Amino acid sequence: MIVLINLLLSAINIYFYILIVSVFMSWVPSIKESGFGQLISKITDPYLDIFRRFIPPIGMIDISPIVAIFTLSLASQGIVVLAGYLI
Numbered sequence: 125m126i127v128l129i130n131l132l133l134s135a136i137n138i139y140f141y142i143l144i145v146s147v148f149m150s151w152v153p154s155i156k157e158s159g160f161g162q163l164i165s166k167i168t169d170p171y172l173d174i175f176r177r178f179i180p181p182i183g184m185i186d187i188s189p190i191v192a193i194f195t196l197s198l199a200s201q202g203i204v205v206l207a208g209y210l211i
Contacts, residue, residue, distance in 0.1 A: 129207045136200045140193065143168055147189045 146168040149155045156165065175188035175195075 125210065126207075129203060132203060133200060136196060136203075139167075139171075140196055140200075143171075143189060143193055143196070146172075150186075 142164060146164050149161050149164060155161050172188055172192050175192045176186070179188045179191060181187070
């Protein structure tokens with residue numbers, strides 16, 4: 125059980141960093157259009173689109189990644205709390 129929880133937390137942590145990379149890539153459009161940028165977009169856009177449906181951009185700034193990262197962090201903390209009860 126501990127191995128499964130650690131694996132899940134590691135996957136969430138890796139996805140967190142991929143989201144951060146996606147946010148930084150949005151500042152440089154030429155990187156976003158590269159093969160690497162398209163791969164990152166394919167990985168992160170389905171998750172970010174959930175938040176983009178409910179959170180409109182403020183001017184030219186899209187704050188949905190901030191909320192998405194915060195939600196991912198809450199999910200990670202929730203898993204840790206639940207694991208404490210299960211172990």
